[in-house]
Amino acid sequence: MSQTQTFYDMIRRQGVTRRSFAKFCGLTAASLGLAPAYAQQISHALETRPRTPVVWMHGLECTCCTESFIRSAHPLVKDVVLSMLSLDYDDTIMAAAGHQAEEILQETLENHHGEYILAVEGNPPLNEDGMYCIDGGRPFVEKLQEMAEGAKAIIAWGSCASWGCVQAAKPNPTNATPIDRVIRGKPIIKVPGCPPIPEVMTAVVTYILTFDRLPELDRQGRPKMFYSQRIHDKCYRRPHFDAGQFVEQWDDENARKGYCLYKMGCRGPTTYNACSTIRWNEGVSFPIQSGHNCIGCSEDNFWDAGPFYERLQNINAFGVEANADKIGAATAGIVGGSIALHAALSAVKRARKSPAEDTKQKETENA
Ligand code: SF4
Ligand code: SF4
Structure with missing residues (x-):
């Protein structure tokens, strides 16, 4: 796939109309709490910036974050998924499996080192050398740390990746651990919830792609725009x-x-x-x-x-x-x-x- 391909190129090829795309940008600006004028900025970024690779990994979890994400209210979310995620790596919804999937992961690591966003659903269990979650023939924690090392930024989807959630509840027999305790030196944005709200997830991804930076975070690492009020x-x-x-x-x-x-x-x-x-x-x-x-x-x-x-x-x-x-x-x-x-x-x-x-x-x- 060409590295200069944009998100807009891809969704247009999938038959999404210009009008529908403009509506998506407007709704995204609104859900981010931005003035309507920002819709143009979002539109411009998605039309001109090279597509940012996103790798979506799964540790101990129930896939409810993925389920939530693909049920986002806006119809273009399915295109966000298809255009930004499954063409790289998401072991739940991608077409590839087994060795082919592992190869895609390695290709992303090598060809987009320092460029891709790592989205993590679930968490790694650390007891018994990580044996309670084996992914691609090795402990998930190893794979997570390897992919984190090459990532530009990391998103912790849901309460499992952010805090540990039910698998880390007492007595936590597998020693399930939030990802920020095993990944160091990388910006991590926490989007907690069980699951998170789909429009919040889409807006966070779109914000990062549009502005090429993380949204403002609170002391616990959550985007203030969605988590500053009770x-x-x-x-x-x-x-x-x-x-x-x-x-x-x-x-x-x-x-x-x-x-x-x-x-x-x-x-x-x-x-x-x-x-x-x-x-x-x-x-x-x-x-x-x-x-x-x-x-x-x-x-x-x-x-x-x-x-x-x-x-x-x-x-x-x-x-x-x-x-x-x-x-x-x-x-x-x-x-x-x-x-x-x-x-x-x-x-x-x-x-x-x-x-x-x-x-x-x-x-x-x-x-
Ligand atoms: S209302 Fe409370 S429990 Fe229900 S989804 Fe929202 S934060 Fe979670
Ligand atoms: S107003 Fe009552 S029902 Fe609503 S969040 Fe507060 S305690 Fe819960």
Whole structure:
């Protein structure tokens, strides 16, 4: 394949129209939180830059990240997959297998050294010299380190590669290990979630290809544009939390009214992800909208932080407000417990309003 071939060349050959391509660029700019003008920059980069090789490797995992990625809402994602991934290496969805697949990997390593992006789904188990995950006849950890050495940048897809996830939960018999503990000296971008949101995955890849750099990361290595807010910050049930209206039992009257799931164990207040904004299945819904609490799947150690149906203790009931701690410290002794405190303060706020305002707020809450 010619090294000067661009992403645009490939999708045009696959029959994608100019209009559809422009729409993809616009949607990608929007999902990256960029101004509409950036759509042109994305379009220009994808039309003119040589295609960046992407190698996608799998360690201990369930392939849910791949499943999520290929179900991205935008129809062009299948072309992103075909054009950027399967023509290089992805041992789950590529046509090649066995020795042929291994040869493709070696070719990429030799011909694109320092140029390719290494995307990793799953993690390496280190016990018994890595024997719990053998890939191409050798321990996955060896293959991972070899490919990481020649990569320009590395993406850790999902909670397995980022944190360890279920296979690293206690007692972790295989010593499953997040990839940043076995790869040194390379930039690693973590895109956690079990799985990550497909549009987030596509946007991260497109950002790197367009701007030829990693997006801005937080202290834990996650792209800030998707992981700087908690599920709780944008949850549509938040007004019920603020009003102290909670589901007390599954399928009770409050559940039918769509009240807050905090008391049912919701991890939204401590989970950083974009589910309550981007949502899932083409933006149709997300777990809380379907009546189930967030279990914090994008957070480190989430399996061992359970059980999932026990309410969180000692969270900051006021969310992101800067003065929440001060308010809490002053009132905690009176009402005891963060939720009771918050409910009390909501009542205080209400009492400060005129009777007309109060009636209006109650109507809104009960609507
Ligand atoms: S606790 Fe959960 S359900 Fe309630 S507002 Fe926060 S994220 Fe939404
Ligand atoms: S709502 Fe919570 S548990 Fe569900 S996918 Fe999002 S982060 Fe994971």
